[in-house]
Amino acid sequence: MxxxxxxxxxxxxxxxxxxxxxxxxxxxxxxxxxxxxxxxxxxxxxxxxxxxxxxxxxxxxxxxxxxxxxxxxxxxxxxxxxxxxxxKGQLTGRLKISVVSTGKYVMPYFLSQFMQQHPGIELEMDVTNKQKVIESLENNEVDFALVSILPKNLSIEKLDLLQNKLFLVGNPYKPVENKENVKDFFESLPLIFREKGSGTRQTMEKFINQNHISVLKKMELTSNEAVKQALLAGLGFSIMPLIGIRNELRNNELQIIPMKGLPIKTDWSLIWLKEKKHSPVSEAFLQFLQKQKESIAHETFSWYEKY
The missing domain is CATH 1.10.10.10 (Winged helix-like DNA-binding domain superfamily/Winged helix DNA-binding domain)
Incomplete structure (x- = not known):
């Protein structure tokens, strides 16, 4: 052997x-x-x-x-x-974080400096949809979870890291008929949804229900990247988090369509079980974020403020 x-x-x-x-x-x-x-x-x-x-x-x-x-x-x-x-006197152990799929554009920036300071820490970051993120947290399989919608039936504590903004987005070369009525406007569009269990899907459906919109044309895709590619190809429109489309907006490959009631604003929140007994590693990470989250958000996401 x-x-x-x-x-x-x-x-x-x-x-x-x-x-x-x-x-x-x-x-x-x-x-x-x-x-x-x-x-x-x-x-x-x-x-x-x-x-x-x-x-x-x-x-x-x-x-x-x-x-x-x-x-x-x-x-x-x-x-x-x-x-x-x-x-050698270094902090060691594992840090386990479960992140909703769009959160992959956020979480690495709040981890980078901490991981550089503590090379003895091993990171396990699972990127999946909201339903599975909450399941892993509920089963105490992870130290933290990053979500944009807080779970309703779970006793948690949280630390808000960054505001989340969701806009109606489409291909800039696909003509859009201007309509003042939000309901009429959306009912004329081919809408692209994330899969069930996605936080973005949940936010989009809440907006549609609040405005009593009947969706006649829709497509369902299983990742934020898949939705983005469909938008780039001109297959339809979607309500998307701003955090994931920075380059496409900068390159004029996608456009934000102004609409009453949008953007929808939530927060990217790091959450953990209320009764959670933190390891030295997870406790150190939490203390790091409490001190550094504002400077990280300002230095990394200053472009965010113009939208």
Whole structure:
């Protein structure tokens, strides 16, 4: 046996995601690189770890046992790294954050300086839709979550980081008929929605319901990037967070369409369970944000103020 730590990590991620493609995305590796490492790892065993039926990969019972052992080994390696850093007097441990998909344009900027100050900290940031973010928080699987709509049935505490603004957005070359009545205007547009479970979708539907709008033409896409590409192609219009379309506005590839009742304003809030017992790492991050959030917002998002 001559397998490497890298091969153990790759195999464990494949088991967790049930997909070579998803594993490569989460590990920030190319799919061929992951496939090669999986093959090299499997070649060291006489019993198959996986089997492929059609285009889907399945983990064998033996493969699952190996994955359990791999997880223990990786945890021990992390423990060695933590103890080494701690011996040097550095803050060590993991910081786990779940972020709604559009929050990927926000959260990294509030993490960068903190992570540079504490190289012994390992970051796990899961980017997904609002429903899954809240589930991970409720199950106490993460230290914090970043949302733009606060959960109603969960006892939480919060720290507001940045205002969230949502505008009606479309292709600048697609003609729009001017109508003073908001209801008439929207009912004439092909609208593009995010998937169910998305916070942006929830905000958009709330606006539509409040204005008693009947949506006749609509399209549903599963990511903010997919919606943006559809808008760029002229497939329709959508209510989108300003944070994700800075470059497209600057390059005149998208336009904001002035409309009564818009923009919708919420806050990007870091939230955590009210009874949460913070680790030294998460407590240090919270203290860092309380001191630095305003300067980070001003330095990084000053462009935001002109809209």
């Amino acid at each position: 001559n397998y490497t730590l890298n091969q153990l990590q790759i195999f464990l991620k494949i088991v967790q995601t049930q997909s070579v493609t998803k594993a490569s995305e989460e590990l920030h590796l190319t799919q061929p690189a992951v496939s090669i490492q999986l093959r090299n790892f499997q070649d060291q065993f006489d019993i198959p770890l996986t089997e492929v039926i059609g285009r889907k990969i399945y983990i064998t019972d033996f493969g699952r046992e190996i994955a359990k052992a791999a997880e223990v080994i990786i945890q021990q390696v992390h423990a060695i790294n933590y103890k080494t850093m701690a011996y």
